[in-house]
Amino acid sequence: MDKMILLKDDLSKFITELLKKNKVFAPIQSDDTILFDQITRPSEMNLDFCKSEIPPKNLLFHQTETLFKFTPGTKAKIESVDVDEKKVIFGIRPCDAKSIAILDHAFKGDYEDPYFLSRRDNTALVGLSCNKPEINCFCTSFDDSPASSKYVDILLTDIGDKYYVEMNNEKGKQLTEGMSNLFKHAKESDAKKKKEVEKKAVDMISRHQKTNGIVEKLDKIFENPFWKEVAFKCVGCGTCTYLCPTCHCFDIQDESTLTKGARVRVWDTCMNPEYTLQASGYNPRPARTNRVKNRIYHKYNYYPKNFDVIACVGCGRCIDLCPVNIDIIDVVTRAGEVKA
């Protein structure tokens, strides 16, 4: 793994170089919200943020995605949809990058999802360490760090007047080919500086979730009244799931007019009663309590059983934006303490 230095003054040159061969997506500020969107100039992005409102998973797993187009009727014609060009997600946080690695399991599982996977192959992740975690950040509860380079191709860490650059793999190296004039080899002191910055960020994380033995514990407390206590206040909106970087459920629908149609895939949410409603009219998760419980179980029990990883990265978005303060740090920690 190569450790380099990029001067802050050279950042826009780096972006300009990336733009020559790739579509670049970066955090953009609009009103009070930060969202990842395509940029055409380095000046459009804003790197002074903690996390984007919507996680950048939506660049690989679109909220609305046309799977193919068709013309209705007896002489139906089917038209496939172009797969994305080469793309760089610049400024992705280590937690959000980890979520994409978690999503890989689902989309590479029993059935390969060509839409997600081809986009994933064509996308390079240039991460940016998180120097100012916010109140509900808890990535350290999963043995990760706000400056972890594990899940990105290149990681930049702001160490004052320059970025400490970790080229993580071949993809990262290829991306920066021909830009050697911008990067210099890092010195021992730069590596030390990164460690300091990382420690400072880790120390800023004040909330922690206890996940020891949670998978087994959840097996024992499925019918516990605890779930009613934590979930009765849920109003049943989909904010927590739509803003979750690891949630990946979708619905598929045909949307057509008389002359043209498309099969679309849209995000779905297990908070919606319709999600489990069966054609017979029976609903195995009839109450909000069942649905909130499912959200927790999917992340902390089913996913670890299937793929050996907890499907939560500790970004805290579901806590920040829940209208009734259903707090996954609190819920999971308390679930661990419930008497089975």
Added chain:
Amino acid sequence: MVDEKELRDVVKKTISRDDVKYVVGYEKGTYGFQATPCFAYKPEDAEKFIFSPLCVHNLTVFPMLEEKPPLRKGEEPDTRKIGVVVKGCDSRAIVQILQEKGLERDKVVIIGIPCSGVIDPKKIEAKFPGHIKKVEVNDEDDKFAVTVDGKTQKIPKDELMPEKCKTCEYPNPVLYDILIGKEIKSKKKEDYKKVNAFEKKSMKEKWDYWEKQFEKCIRCYACRNACPLCYCKECMVDQLNPQWVRRSVNLSENTAWNLLRAFHLAGRCIGCEQCERACPMGIPLMKLNKKIEKEIKEMFEYEAGISAEEKPLLAMFKPDDPEEFIL
């Protein structure tokens, strides 16, 4: 300032009644400036109840969210009452629902609390960003006394209140069974200043503005679910046959959703601002609701959620109702 002991005693008394299923009120949230809905099923549960300017939720949504899962053989439905803690604005939601016969009066026990304004969580979190563990907020006449990590600051209410509180004409619950504390006198007046200013913009400016807002919508339906007046058995956007609004999330469908919701609340929205508070994307939904509220007030001299005996706006007719808008 509300006497929390009095509140807890009332909750204790209410939940001790045989005909009450549970009481919904507020408790301290899990971090920072959060308060959160909580439920008392037995007298001891009342101990955690609080009331402070951080109690922003409209709890009247809970009786409307009551689920009726299929009963097991021999099981009787639980028809006991629900106790609800309400502020002035919240109580108007109950009145409006009663008016629409969405709820029967004897199915709720209303515990009213006069309120001189709450705190917008977004505004206070912006003022005290970061890692706050211990906070306390008290109401002191025209100021909020905010104690963070042992230091108290007095902040003028206008700086922290949501818009609805700045022009609130109903600080006292308009309907209640039990009132906690004394009624408040208020001279505030809804003057629709923001609506009037927005109306002056050109058609194009307005459309561009709303396009930008609706583009942000992720259709999580937090606006709908946090709203006590959105209680249709099946929401129009959930219907599949026919499908009125497509599932695709794009400007066209998002606009359809946000406008249809605004119109379905015409003459029904009581201005509790829960939709705007719950929206994760910061869409200023109250701008739509307030515009419709103003038009209705001017044309029909009607205000939602004031009298349970009155008929709903869309269920009454006066021969001299204006009809210039009919083509």
